[in-house]
Amino acid sequence: xxxxxxxxxxxxxxxxxxxxxxxxxxxxxxxxxxxxxxxxxxxxxxxxxxxxxxxxxxxxxxxxxxxxxxxxxxxxxxxxxxxxxxxxxxxxxxxxxxxxxxxxxxxxxxxxxxxxxxxxxxxxxxxxxxxxxxxxxxxxxxxxxxxxxxxxxxxxxxxxxxxxxxxxxxxxxxxxxxxxxxxxxxxxxxxxxxxxxxxxxxxxxxxxxxxxxxxxxxxxxxxxxxxxxxxxxxxxxxxxxxxx
Amino acid sequence: xxxxxxxxxxxxxxxxxxxxxxxxxxxxxxxxxxxxxxxxxxxxxxxxxxxxxxxxxxxxxxxxxxxxxxxxxxxxxxxxxxxxxxxxxxxxxxxxxxxxxxxxxxxxxxxxxxxxxxxxxxxxxxxxxxxxxxxxxxxxxxxxxxxxxxxxxxxxxxxxxxxxxxxxxxxxxxxxxxxxxxxxxxxxxxxxxxxxxxxxxxxxxxxxxxxxxxxxxxxxxxxxxxxxxxxxxxxxxxxxxxxxxxxxxxxxxxxxxxxxxxxxxxxxxxxxxxxxxxxxxxxxxxxxxxxxxxxxxxxxxxxxxxxxxxxxxxxxxxxxxxxxxxxxxxxxxxxxxxxxxxxxxxxxxxxxxxxxxxxxxxxxxxxxxxxxxx
Numbered sequence: 291x292x293x294x295x296x297x298x299x300x301x302x303x304x305x306x307x308x309x310x311x312x313x314x315x316x317x318x319x320x321x322x323x324x325x326x327x328x329x330x331x332x333x334x335x336x337x338x339x340x341x342x343x344x345x346x347x348x349x350x351x352x353x354x355x356x357x358x359x360x361x362x363x364x365x366x367x368x369x370x371x372x373x374x375x376x377x378x379x380x381x382x383x384x385x386x387x388x389x390x391x392x393x394x395x396x397x398x399x400x401x402x403x404x405x406x407x408x409x410x411x412x413x414x415x416x417x418x419x420x421x422x423x424x425x426x427x428x429x430x431x432x433x434x435x436x437x438x439x440x441x442x443x444x445x446x447x448x449x450x451x452x453x454x455x456x457x458x459x460x461x462x463x464x465x466x467x468x469x470x471x472x473x474x475x476x477x478x479x480x481x482x483x484x485x486x487x488x489x490x491x492x493x494x495x496x497x498x499x500x501x502x503x504x505x506x507x508x509x510x511x512x513x514x515x516x517x518x519x520x521x522x523x524x525x526x527x528x529x530x531x532x533x534x
Numbered sequence: 535x536x537x538x539x540x541x542x543x544x545x546x547x548x549x550x551x552x553x554x555x556x557x558x559x560x561x562x563x564x565x566x567x568x569x570x571x572x573x574x575x576x577x578x579x580x581x582x583x584x585x586x587x588x589x590x591x592x593x594x595x596x597x598x599x600x601x602x603x604x605x606x607x608x609x610x611x612x613x614x615x616x617x618x619x620x621x622x623x624x625x626x627x628x629x630x631x632x633x634x635x636x637x638x639x640x641x642x643x644x645x646x647x648x649x650x651x652x653x654x655x656x657x658x659x660x661x662x663x664x665x666x667x668x669x670x671x672x673x674x675x676x677x678x679x680x681x682x683x684x685x686x687x688x689x690x691x692x693x694x695x696x697x698x699x700x701x702x703x704x705x706x707x708x709x710x711x712x713x714x715x716x717x718x719x720x721x722x723x724x725x726x727x728x729x730x731x732x733x734x735x736x737x738x739x740x741x742x743x744x745x746x747x748x749x750x751x752x753x754x755x756x757x758x759x760x761x762x763x764x765x766x767x768x769x770x771x772x773x774x775x776x777x778x779x780x781x782x783x784x785x786x787x788x789x790x791x792x793x794x795x796x797x798x799x800x801x802x803x804x805x806x807x808x809x810x811x812x813x814x815x816x817x818x819x820x821x822x823x824x825x826x827x828x829x830x831x832x833x834x835x836x837x838x839x840x841x842x843x844x845x846x847x848x849x850x851x852x853x854x855x856x857x858x859x860x861x862x863x864x865x866x867x868x869x870x871x872x873x874x875x876x877x878x879x880x881x882x883x884x885x886x887x888x889x890x891x892x893x894x895x896x897x898x899x900x901x902x903x904x905x906x907x908x
Contacts, residue, residue, distance in 0.1 A: 364907055383551050384551075396537050398753075
C-alpha cells in the first residue's frame with residue numbers, strides 16, 4: 291500500500307469557552323485509504339472534521355491536509371477536498387442538473403466539463419428520468435448518493451463524509467459503500483464518520499474518539515484482537531463503557 | 535467572475551421558483567403603494583361636528599350654516615344640553631361640540647361681542663390642532679362678516695372693517711395634494727423593506743438548511759459569494775423602483791420634474807447600503823426568525839425617523855442628529871427633491887456622498903464580519 295501521508299494531525303485541539311471539544315488528537319491518514327472516524331455522539335468527531343476541512347479554526351496544534359496547513363492555508367485545503375455533511379446540503383428547490391451546474395461552477399469547472407460530468411453522473415446514478423426534477427422531491431437515499439457524487443465533481447484528493455448513511459435503508463447503504471470502494475480504488479482518500487459498526491468493518495483503519503480523545507486507532511482486525519472481541523460493535527461498547 | 539455568475543444564476547432560479555415569495559416580491563408592494571398612498575393622509579376631513587344651540591337666533595343659525603357648508607365638517611347631531619353632548623363625545627360619536635350660549639345674538643348687538651365655547655376630541659393631538667384651526671377660521675370669517683353688517687346696521691353709515699387677508703402661495707405642490715408628498719416616500723419604504731428583508735433572510739436561510747456550510751467548504755472567495763448573493767436583490771430593488779415610478783406617474787399623476795437618472799444613480803448606491811445592512815444582520819443571526827426581528831427593529835426606527843411621516847425639522851434636536859445616520863432619511867429627502875422640485879446633482883451632492891460613504895463603511899463591516907471559518 292502506498293504510505294504517502296495525506297492528512298497528518300498533531301496535538302490538534304478545539305476549545306469552546308471552558309469546554310474542550312477536541313483534546314490534543316494526533317493521527318495520520320494514508321493516501322487512498324478509507325479512514326473510519328468513529329465516536330459516540332458528542333465525542334468531538336464533527337468538530338475535529340470541521341477543523342480539517344477548514345471551516346473551524348483550531349485552538350492549538352497542527353494539521354495538514356493534502357499538504358496544506360489548515361490554519362494558514364485553509365482555502366487551498368478547500369480546493370483539494372470534497373465534503374458531504376450529515377445534514378443534506380444541496381438545494382432542494384433546484385433540479386438535479388441545476389445543483390450539479392452550480393457546484394461544478396463554483397469549483398471552477400468549465401462549461402464543457404460541467405456538461406460531461408452531469409451526463410456521466412446522471413447515467414451512473416440512473417437518474418435520467420428525474421434529472422430535471424427538484425432535488426427536494428427525491429427519496430433520501432438518492433439524495434445522499436447524489437450529494438456524494440457532487441462532492442466528487444472536482445475530483446478532490448480527499449473526501450470527507452460526515453455520517454453519510456444516516457437514515458438510509460440497508461440496500462442503499464450497501465450501494466453507497468460500493469461507491470466508496472470504487473472511489474478508493476481510483477486513489478481517492480476517504481475520511482468517513484459513522485455510527486454503524488458494520489460500516490466500520492469496511493474501513494481500512496478506524497479511530498475511535500471518546501470525550502475529545504482518540505482512544506484507539508488501528509485496522510478493524512487488530513482492534514478486535516486487541517480487545518479480544520468478535521465485532522467492532524463490541525470494541526466500541528468496551529471503549530465507551532470504560533469511560534463511564 | 536465566472537463563479538459570481540454561477541451564484542447569480544442560482545439565486546435567480548431560486549427566486550423565480552419560489553411560488554410563495556413571488557407575489558410577495560412583485561404584487562404586494564404595489565397593492566401597498568396603491569392603498570397606503572390613498573389612506574395615509576394627514577388631511578383632516580369628515581370631522582364629526584355637533585352643536586348645542588341655546589340661543590336659537592338668526593345669528594346662531596347662520597354660524598351653524600357656515601359649518602354645514604364646509605367640506606371638512608359633517609354635522610352629525612345637535613343636543614339640548616352640554617351634558618348630553620359630552621356623553622356623546624365620550625362615546626366617540628362626535629369630535630367637536632360647539633356651544634352657543636343663551637343671548638348670543640343679543641350680546642352681539644348690544645355689547646358687540648359674545649362668547650362661544652368649543653370642545654375638541656384631542657386624543658390625536660395633531661388632528662385636534664388642525665380641527666382647531668379650521669374652526670377658528672370659520673368663526674373668524676363669520677365674525678368679520680357680522681361686524682361689517684353690525685356696523686352698517688348700527689351706525690347707519692358704511693364702515694370698512696379692518697381686515698388682513700393672507701394669500702398663501704404653495705410651492706412645489708401647489709394643490710397641496712397629500713399624495714404628491716406620500717407616494718415618493720412610500721415607494722422609498724417599499725424598496726427599502728423588500729431588499730432589506732430579502733437579503734437578510736436569504737443568507738440566514740442557507741445557514742438554517744445547512745447549504746452555507748457546504749458553500750464555506752468550497753474554495754469560493756468571500757467577495758464572490760457576497761456579490762453573487764446580493765446582486766440579484768440589487769436588481770430587484772431597481773425593478774421595484776421602476777414599477778413604482780410608473781405607478782406614481784400613471785395612477786397618481788405625481789410630477790417627475792427632475793432628472794430620473796439622478797433617482798436611479800442615488801438608488802443604486804442606496805441599495806448597496808441596505809443590502810450591506812441585510813448581510814450584516816444575517817452574519818450575526820442564526821435563524822430567519824432572529825433576522826426578521828432585527829430587520830423589523832431597524833426598519834421601524836428608520837421609517838419613523840426618516841421624515842416620511844413627520845418632518846425631520848419638527849423633531850427635537852437630538853433626534854435630528856440621529857436621523858443623520860438614517861439612510862432612509864436621505865432617500866426620502868432626495869426622491870422628493872428630485873421628483874417634486876427638480877433638484878439637480880449639485881443640490882443633492884451632499885446626501886449622495888454621505889450615502890456613498892455609508893455604503894463603503896457598512897459593506898466593509900459586512901464583508902469583514904462574514905466568516906468562512908469560525
